[in-house]
Amino acid sequence: MCHLGALTFYVGVFLITGTTLGQADETYLSPETLIANKEKGIVYVAAAGGERVIALRLFHSDIGELCALPGPPGGLAISPDGAHLYVTVRVPAGKVCVVDIASGAIEETLPVGHTPVAPVLSPDGNTLYVCNRFDYTVSVVDLASKQEVAVIPVSREPVAAALSPDGACLLVANHLPAGAADGQYVAAIITVIDTGSRAVAATIPLPNGSTGLRGICTAPDGRYAYVTHILGRYRLPTTQLERGWMNTNALSIINLATRSLVNTVLLDDVDAGAANPWGVACTQDGRFLCVTHAGTREISVIDRAALHDKLAKAAAGERVSEVTTSSEDVPNDLSFLVGIRRRVKLTGNGPRGLALVGARAYVAEYFTDSIGVVELDPGARDPVRSVALEPPRPQTAERRGEMLFNDAIHCFQQWQSCASCHPDVRADGLNWDLLNDGMGNPKNTKSLLLVHQTPPAMARGGRGTAEAAVRAGIRVVEFAVLPEEDAAAMDAYLKSVQATPSPYLADGKPNPSAQRGAQIFEKAGCAGCHPAPLYTNLGQFGVGTGTGSEEDLPLDTPTLVEVWRTAPYLHDGRAVTIKDVLTKDNPADKHGVTSRLTETEIKDLAAFVLSL
Secondary structure, three states, rough: EEOOOOOOEEEOOOOOOOOOOOOOOOOOOOOEEEEOOOOOOOEEEEEOOOOOOEEEOOOOOEEEEEOOOOOOOOOOOOOOOEEEEEEEOOOOOOOEEEEEEEOOEEEEEOOOOEEEEEEEOOOOOOOEEEOOOOOEEEEEEEEEEEEEEEEEEEEOOOOEEEEEOOOOOEEEEOOOOOOOOOOOOOOOOEEEEEOOOOOOEEEEOOOOOOOEEEEEEOOOOOOOEEEEEEEOOOOOEOOHHHHHHHEEEEEEEEEOOOOOOEEEEOOOOOOOOOEEEEEEEEEOOOOEEEEOOOOOOOEEEEHHHHHHHHHHHHHOOOOOOOOOHHHHHHHHHOOOOOOOOOEOOOOOOEEEEEEEEEEEEEEEEHHHEEEEEEEEEOOOOOOOOEEEEOOOOOOHHHHHHHHHHHHOOOOOOOOOOHHOOOOOHHHOEEEOOHHHHEOOEEOOOOOOOOOOOOEEEEEOOOOOOHHHHHHHHHHHHOOOOHHHHHHHHHHHHHHHHOOOOOOOOOOOOOOHHHOOOOOOOOHHHHHHOOOOOOOOOOOOOOOOOOHHOOOOOEEEEEOOOOHHHHOOOOOOOOOOOOHHHOOOOOOOOOOOOOOOOOOOHHHHHHHHHHHO
C-alpha cells in the first residue's frame, strides 16, 4: 500500500502525467472499454464516467492517469508502434483525440460524427475507422493528412467494429434492428465494408429477434468473426421465463470468406441465463474465445476448436446434444456449450469491454470501478481477482438504480435485466406481448426517457405512473421480488437520464427545414397533443392507428423528445419513419391534419419532429 497526498491506493501508483486518481470530483470512473499494449505490458482503460484514460501496468498492478478528456470516451485504438492512442469522445460533435502516450498529452483532435465509438486501426496504422453511433455511419480517417476521407452509411446505431486480420474488410455490429417491428422477421444486421473501395460489400442478417449487439471480434486466423447480442423471443407472450422464454443471450459466428452467418449459439444454460453479453475476444493463439456478461457478472471461456467442431458435426446432421441434430437446432439449444465452455464468476460488477493478454483476460468492471483479472488456464491458482482503479466511494441512489437496471442477478434464473429490452434506457426495436393490456396484442417497446415526467406508462396507459410500471416490471417481467428501496433507486436513476441532442440539429440548432417545420407543426394541429416542452399533453386519444380489438381504443400520447432515436413508430411499430407516421399511417387526418400538406411541407415537418 502506498500513500499519495490524501489518497490511499491498495496497489502502487504509476504516474504518467503527474496527476493522480482520486475523489476530487463526484463522478464514478465507470470503466467501459480497454486495450492492451502487450509489448509494454500496459492496459489502457477508457473511464466513461471519469472522462479520462487510465493506465494499468500489468505485472505490478500499478495504476495512473494517462490523460483527461473533453468528454466521455467511447473507445480506444493503439498505434502499431505503441506511441499513440486514438480515443473517441462520444459527444454530438464527435472527435478523436490523438494522445501521445509518453507525455499523456492530446496532440490533436480530429472531428468525426455524432457519438463516435469503437475506433479500429488498419494493420499498417495509416487509417482509422470510427463508428458514428447516431449518424449511422462509419468515418474513414487518413492519419497522415488527419482528414476524414470517407463517410460510409451503415445500419442502425453502429456500436462495434472489427477488421479482418488482413485489413481487407471491416465488420460493423449495428446495435438495433432497422425497419418495422410488426412483421415476421425483425433483427439487427452486420455490415461488411470493403476497405479498398470504402463501400458496403455485404450485409449479414442475424436470426429473428436479434437485438442489443454490443461486441464483435475476428479470429487471429482470419476465418471467423464473433458477435454478441440478445436473441429475443418476441413472438411469445411474456407469461414466463423458464428456458429463455423471453430473452436468450447469444453469440453469432460469421464466416469471413463467404461473409455469411455460420450459426448462432446460446450462451445460457438450461436453468441459468447469461444475461447481456457484451465484450468478445479471441486469445492470440486462437485457443479460447471469451465473452463478458454484463448482467450476470461473469465471463464465458469457450474452447474455440471444440465449438467449431461441434458446429460442423451439427451441420453434417450428427447428433451433438439431446436437442441438436442439425444446424437449425443450434439457436434453440440451451445445452450446446456444455462441456466446451466455463462460466467464471467475477468479483467485480458490470463487466463490459475486455482485453486478452496471453492466457489472461482483463475486464472493465463498470459498476465497481475496477478491472477484473481472469486466468484462462483452468488449472491456474487464484483464477479471478479485481484491481480497484480508485478507493471505493458511497453509492448514490442514482448509481445503485443504474446498477440494478442493468443487473440480471435478481431476475428469475438470471435471464434478463431491464436493460435487455431497454438498452441504455431506450428501446430494443421489438414488439412484445406484455400482459398489462391482455394477450395477443403486442406493442413496440417504449423508451423510458422522461417516463416519470409523462404519466401514464405503457401504450394503453395500463400503469398510471412510472413508479407503478417499474414495480410491475420487476414482478411480472423479471419474475422477482425486490425491496422497495431498490425500486426507488431505479426510479431515481431513470429520472436522472438526460436526452441526447438530435443528430438532425446543425451546430446544436434546428436547420432551416426544421425551423419551417416548427410552423407546420402548429398549422397541422400537432402541437395540440404534443405541446412543448415535453411534447405531450399526457392525454389518451384514438388517432386511427388501432387495429383488431384495439381499433377504437385510445392510446397514450408519447413524448416527442428524442423521437429520432425511437423508431419504429406507433404502438405496433409499423411505421419505419416519421414521414410514414405523417402520411401512409395517417390516412384520415386523425393524427394531425397532414393530408393537405405538400411533399416539401411533410419533409419540413418531419425534420422538426426529428430535431426534438
